[in-house]
Amino acid sequence: MLPAPFDYKRASSAAEAISLISEYGGDAKFLAGGHSLLPLMKLRLAAPSVLIDIARITDLSYIKDAGNHIAIGALTRHHDVEFSSVIKQHVPLLAHAAGYVGSPQVRHRGTIGGSIAHADPASDLPATTLALGATYVVQGPNGTREIAASNFYKGFLESDLAEDEMLTEIRVPKMQGAGWSFQKFNRRAQDWAIVGVAAWRRGTESGVALVNMDSTPVLATGVSAALASGSSIVEASQLAAEQANPSGDNNASAEYRKHLSKVLVRRALETASA
């Protein structure tokens, strides 16, 4: 329950953080809210030799209305996303989902950027931003690039981020009045989702993403396609698990997860269509 020894550096800007990570290489890790990384270190499942603390890069904590989308600085805390009036107005699904991350203590420390960069399929915000068609802005030694959420998640805790790249901004398209729902199924209020669903619907368009149904968050495009071609919600939701390959654990077998995903997608779409 105590981490292995490590060095600690604090960065005061994205540029400094990137130059530090380039300097220390593969053994270094960014430290944002620490709420995914530190538990892994304490269990000695991760043992970076250097931590580069980016939590105090205050100019990466912001929420801006950028016209078609909302721009969120990577170091914005879950709590700020949850209570932002701009996000509540334009991307209510995201504000709502942020309110389901862990407990208030967790939401005051954890960051949206950390949650996405960590690429945990059981996390709520990767799937939510995926459903919303977000774009992630990352910065590296050679400048910045944009990655569509649908191209970002590569495997369990693996993303398209290079070792020396930092996630700086999350761009989430405005929902333009779409109906939405976030379904988080867990045993205890503060637990991670056994299965979760983030969904929105506006006319023939929709976005449905699944939490904890595979080694990455899953965009259930089959469900959206079925809806677009006139299927009923009940029919479309039967396709929820088609693109997913869930595994089993103490909480749920793969089969039960598939079942849950269908029920939750149906419920989410019913709410989003109401």
Place this chain on the structure above:
Amino acid sequence: MGGSILGNRVLRKEDPKFLTEGGKYVDDLLDEPLLANALHVTYARSTVAHGKINSIDVSEASQMDGIVAIFTGADLDLQQVPSAFNPMATRTLLATDKVRYVGEPVVAIVSETRSQGEDALDAIIIDYDVLPALIDLEKAMASDLHLYEACGSNVVFDTMVLGLPDNTGEAYFADCEVVVKGRFMNQRVAPCPLEVRGAAASWGENGRLTQWLSTQHAQGAVAPIAAANGVEEALIHVKTPDVGGGFGAKIGAYPEELLLGPIAKRVGKPVRWRETRSESMVALGHGRAQLQYVTIGGNRSGKVTHYQLWAIQDSGAWVDMGTILAPFMTRPMSSGVYDIPNIECRTTSVVTNTTPIVAYRGAGRPEATAAIERAMDMFAAKIGMDPAEVRRINLIPKFLEPHTTVVGQTYDVGDYETSLNKALEVSDYAGWREKQKAARARGDVKQLGIGVSIYVEITGGVGNGEAAKVEILDNGHALIYTGTSPHGQGHATAWAMLASEQTGIPMEKIDLVWGDTDLVPVGTGTMGSRSLQQGGNAVFAVSAELVNKAKAVAARLLEANEADIVLDKDSAAFHVAGTPALTKTWSELAQAEKSVGGALSHSDVIGVTGATFPFGAHVAIVEVDTETGKVTHLRHFACDDAGRVLNPLLLEGQIHGGVAQGTAQALLEEVVYDTDGNPTTSNLMDYAFISAAELPSIDVIHMETPTPLNLLGAKGIGESGTIGSTPAVQSAVIDAVSHLGVDHIDMPTTPQRVWEAIVAAN
């Protein structure tokens, strides 16, 4: 003023400290002079469930920064210690030849800082010949591979060895119109005290060992600590700082604690140890873990005439307290609150490659209650009768003289039907049944479930009495010394109320001393819901005697006849009857005694004549989402009769906590091992420890049937909530889906299990 303080909702004296500065636990003893420069002990634990130790290589670890010493069992010259419950089973405090569960301590690392000790863990190489892991109880029972070869079997205790007959099987039920069978797993759970285990040890120049311990029973730790150190008991001084919960798991002293003295001696410095949560989840004892084969039989009008239980108790990897809970707690309580003319109950305890089972809140009685209550439900379902009604038909009628059941257990007093009536009435049982009917008729996705349980349990069965001493200080304050050992229950408040009642000294001037074996050499600690009826009873009796002593002193000072001295409790002063103006205060009397070389104090061990049998009825209301299997606990009604109530606030606290833990067993918690014996629930993310968010607010229904067995008329309340709630909640879950054809779901009734049961019934 005037009137008794007893029975009032007196706020807890200890709370301001806990809510402001916080408790001071073993790990907080940073300014303790005897622990100056203390080194840290970290234990390397077995990573395999079952194996022979070939070799232990500590060479690399011992070269690491801050490592002072590393000890194996051989280094410490550890000898085989027999189990108190089966002497054929022996072990060394650090595993030397064989490991028997993941988490068993094998090597002790002594380091300057705690983190250095953890760093060294990875460098210790233990080579094992891995043996098959015996995790499944019935497989372990049948296996030719034995955890303790000398036992010749993995069965380490059986009621048949006590001379009790085996169950006779189906023939027993030949005369019954209706027979129902069940196989229930009362699953393994982890006690999870918020404060994990911790201890520290320091040898004084006088050759005495001071050992701090997070324990429920300091006095009980003296003998094993003395034995582990090879010294006389007089050389051992155990001190108990604040203790953040125990739930039974901190009754006995553990190897990690017993070894600190020998280690401190060898390194010539005091040492401290505190386990991590991950360690605590595998090395602090677990609870329950009882497999039950149940058959119940009776007639179609609802009378149960025959009941047969075979309880197979998982002992875990050591023959610890858990081994004897089935024969000595579950079996005697197998009849529950019912008048069943024919009962057979065999119990068999089996060692497996899992964490040892110890006493856990309820300790054998929850298992007995769960078995008979589940059986009653199944019987009711079979004959199509309301489960509350079937229970009523079979209840032992009200008795105020001792009643002995067919299994030979004598209960003190009981009025089960009244508790049932109260619980049904306050909960509006009939109203819920109507709502349930409507929801079923509508075919709602979310269905209501209603569960009833009635229980009787044993409290104050441990020890025959308790030590108490009350001492008056010069300033008129009182110090109570108690042999009980509070760790959340509120003894500082309760014992002060009792002493105040007798002496008139205001509660804020009364403090409590416990858990220090120099100051309180005699004591049986806090376990088995014994504290008030034995420890509180002793404080009450000793305080009364002290008042008599004080009267003698006052008579001397006032030059009056002792018989004429009265204590005015409102002013806490003594005077001669009829002349209230001339008084002697407690302070004056204490000083007077001191001036003649004495002290105003009284101490005694006050006996009690046996255990009491609190009882009650719980009603749980749940909602089950039939599409997902998710259960929401909507309401919980608890009618618990613990005899005369000293402080309703403390009582309710015990009930709330008990119901929370009991509900947790019904809905959430289970310690799980994979087939190789690796624990997969060894942190609080994976182990579904309950939180307030999963609980309804609890409706407490008061009922008081005093016991004649102690001065206070009090019975225990510490475990009742756990015993009554678990079957009620489990039953409610099954009830919610019974119309879909489900007749049983094992605990914890996880969403997946509920869903699978619905699917299977379809």
